[in-house]
Amino acid sequence: MAQLRILLADDHPLVREGLAMAIRSRHPDIILDFADSIAAAEVLARTHQGYALMLLDYRLPDADGFSGLFRMQHALGHTPIAVVSAYDEPQIVTAARAIGAAGFLSKSQPFDALAQSIDELLHGRTVFPPVSEDVPGLSDLRDRLKSLTTAQMRVLTALVKGHLNKQIAGDLDLSEATVKAHMTAIFRKLGVSNRVQAVLAVGPLFDLQS
Structure with a gap:
């Protein structure tokens, strides 16, 4: 049986190490690949096929808001991606769920x-903290964004940046x-x-942070 492989993208070495320890505490034989940017994660996605899971920092040097998630969804296909963040406001959590994240993990969570x-994510379950706030229209926007190619998503990301x-x-x-x-x-x-109109439609998904 092939070993499970997880892609871990975070630009803080201590956070990467903490996540790695949490994973290996239950899955000591798992293979972990580390990236400190979306660009580096995309290279790993092209190099290794069949990741069981990706843990993705919400804020990376080359990603604004959920632009990193959009890029990795295109790069990894059906691999579940969980957002990891210190920003756990209800609007961000709800948006992550609406645009297709498999989970949302707070960096403030206890180790256990x-x-x-x-572990829940590796067993195919979704993991989100309970929230009561809804973000209207995100489900429809998610479906529209999923229809974009990788190249179109890159162009859209640059467009949102002005x-x-x-x-x-x-x-x-x-x-x-x-x-054009x-x-x-x-x-x-x-x-x-x-x-x-394009920037107004998707801008909030690239800016959802405090």
């Missing part, structure tokens, strides 16, 4: 509770014509007509 939550087509083309090593084609497809899939 964290280990239990990870980058112009020329800058997006340079950063992503694309032609401006290709960027991606923009047209993004607008169609999101049900909007222009850049401003």
